[in-house]
Amino acid sequence: MHHHTLRLLAAAVALTVSSALPLAAQAADKAPATSAKPAKADAVLAAKAEKLYLDSFDPDQPRTHLDRLKQDEAMALCSQYKDNPPPAVRAKIEKAQLETIRFPVEGRLVGDWKKGEELASSGRGGHIGKIQPDAKGTPRGGNCYACHQLATKEVAYGTIGPSLHNFGKVRGYGEDIARYAYMKVYNAQAFSACTNMPRFGYHAWLTPEQIADIVAFLMDPESPVNKD
Amino acid sequence: MRKQRRGTPHAAAKRMAGSLAALAALATLTGTPALAQDKSMDEIAKYREMLADGNPAELIEMRGEELWKTPRGPKNVSLEQCDLGLGPGKVEGAYAQLPRYFADAGKVMDVEARLVYCMQTQQGFSFAEATKNWYSKPGKESDLVALVTWVGAQSNGQKINVPVKHPKEAEMVKMGEYIFHRRSGPQDFGCSVCHGQDGVRIRLQDLDNLSQSKGAQKAMRTWPAYRVSQGTVWTMQRRLIDCMRQARWPEQKFPSDAVIALEMYLQNKAAGGVLESPGIKR
Numbered sequence: 001m002h003h004h005t006l007r008l009l010a011a012a013v014a015l016t017v018s019s020a021l022p023l024a025a026q027a028a029d030k031a032p033a034t035s036a037k038p039a040k041a042d043a044v045l046a047a048k049a050e051k052l053y054l055d056s057f058d059p060d061q062p063r064t065h066l067d068r069l070k071q072d073e074a075m076a077l078c079s080q081y082k083d084n085p086p087p088a089v090r091a092k093i094e095k096a097q098l099e100t101i102r103f104p105v106e107g108r109l110v111g112d113w114k115k116g117e118e119l120a121s122s123g124r125g126g127h128i129g130k131i132q133p134d135a136k137g138t139p140r141g142g143n144c145y146a147c148h149q150l151a152t153k154e155v156a157y158g159t160i161g162p163s164l165h166n167f168g169k170v171r172g173y174g175e176d177i178a179r180y181a182y183m184k185v186y187n188a189q190a191f192s193a194c195t196n197m198p199r200f201g202y203h204a205w206l207t208p209e210q211i212a213d214i215v216a217f218l219m220d221p222e223s224p225v226n227k228d
Numbered sequence: 229m230r231k232q233r234r235g236t237p238h239a240a241a242k243r244m245a246g247s248l249a250a251l252a253a254l255a256t257l258t259g260t261p262a263l264a265q266d267k268s269m270d271e272i273a274k275y276r277e278m279l280a281d282g283n284p285a286e287l288i289e290m291r292g293e294e295l296w297k298t299p300r301g302p303k304n305v306s307l308e309q310c311d312l313g314l315g316p317g318k319v320e321g322a323y324a325q326l327p328r329y330f331a332d333a334g335k336v337m338d339v340e341a342r343l344v345y346c347m348q349t350q351q352g353f354s355f356a357e358a359t360k361n362w363y364s365k366p367g368k369e370s371d372l373v374a375l376v377t378w379v380g381a382q383s384n385g386q387k388i389n390v391p392v393k394h395p396k397e398a399e400m401v402k403m404g405e406y407i408f409h410r411r412s413g414p415q416d417f418g419c420s421v422c423h424g425q426d427g428v429r430i431r432l433q434d435l436d437n438l439s440q441s442k443g444a445q446k447a448m449r450t451w452p453a454y455r456v457s458q459g460t461v462w463t464m465q466r467r468l469i470d471c472m473r474q475a476r477w478p479e480q481k482f483p484s485d486a487v488i489a490l491e492m493y494l495q496n497k498a499a500g501g502v503l504e505s506p507g508i509k510r
Contacts, residue, residue: 129479
């Protein structure tokens with residue numbers, strides 16, 4: 001918990017700093033070889049587009065809702081490079097993201113696969129706005145099936161990410177794999193900058209304990225991910 | 229095509245009765261969570277076919293035509309002098325060329341923004357009145373959506389051909405592209421996460437690559453659309469505002485300039501796609 005508060009504080013500071021000089025910094029980062037156009041024109045357009053975007057949101061909603069639009073450094077860089085940053089930027093993002101990872105207080109990385117299965121199935125939680133928000137207190141799910149195949153009995157799976165069926169069986173049931181799975185779900189960008197996969201632990205969308213349950217769903221030999 | 233076989237309202241209503249029964253059956257089917265994917269795809273294809281002859285949106289389209297022609301608002305005039313980009317009162321083909329820059333308003337507008345503008349300037353409605361009921365729910369149909377549906381249908385069979393002559397139009401395309409790739413929120417989403425690759429799906433919903441012409445054409449040519457799962461017609465503003473909700477972002481104003489920028493970007497990618505409007509979707 002304490003770690004989290006600290007990390008959020010650090011992120012808030014980083015945000016304030018980066019929003020003071022985002023465009024100049026981004027323009028300086030841009031690889032000159034990729035575009036013949038002056039970086040300055042891009043920066044002016046980006047600033048204009050950013051303003052148009054933010055001004056399009058209904059101001060009559062809680063500050064915490066509008067805060068969801070703020071970008072951390074990884075988001076800003078991924079947007080700028082359309083999710084395909086050059087190697088140096090990629091390495092920089094991955095290093096910074098790796099440092100955000102926190103482990104469960106109890107130290108157990110493999111929890112209860114049944115709870116993990118529920119979390120992997122649920123796409124609920126976190127919808128806001130006046131039109132169709134989630135009811136207050138709706139538990140947040142990991143929604144893994146939106147993008148991954150997991151247990152074969154669930155046929156309504158998406159394909160944005162690779163199939164994770166037989167994850168433990170194929171990768172092995174060892175501690176190192178469990179640790180990798182935990183870290184991947186906590187902060188996917190620690191391994192692949194600008195991936196389409198959300199950073200579940202980093203955003204505190206899921207708790208470390210919930211992530212450990214999801215790891216069990218991937219790693220327990222008794223889990224339908226490996227058994228069926 | 230639709231225009232040719234459009235008969236009396238009575239005939240259309242009769243055609244509709246059959247399709248509505250089919251839709252009710254589909255709603256039951258798609259309500260089953262673990263429905264086998266192939267089966268669900270088959271069913272949707274089947275219903276599309278059944279509905280080819282009678283999209284429930286046609287009833288809404290007819291209401292839109294009525295609303296266009298009826299004197300309304302404090303000034304008690306119809307919308308028949310509204311300029312949707314091709315000149316006052318010219319509706320045929322207008323949707324295929326929207327959004328576009330309007331000199332009188334000094335900005336790029338989509339079909340909804342423009343209709344709201346005409347309702348204000350010509351009929352004397354306040355902005356709040358014109359936008360109050362901007363989207364439809366079963367049992368609470370929106371006048372604005374009916375108007376958009378009718379206007380959209382008047383471009384049926386036309387090629388999407390959005391102008392990028394004015395500097396503001398060109399700029400909107402670029403700003404749309406910027407927003408399409410902008411990542412934020414507690415799930416790190418951007419439009420590109422769900423719509424930036426070929427041949428993927430989320431759960432069972434196939435997602436086209438909207439950053440490519442082929443995918444954008446396929447998606448954009450069938451809007452506004454009757455959405456079977458929602459039981460009513462959705463416009464592009466409604467579609468994108470809901471994608472933003474799914475992305476866990478806050479809610480937009482209506483009409484949203486960010487949506488107009490995205491529409492500009494997507495319509496541009498979709499240039500040449502032949503409109504089949506109103507469409508019918510999951």
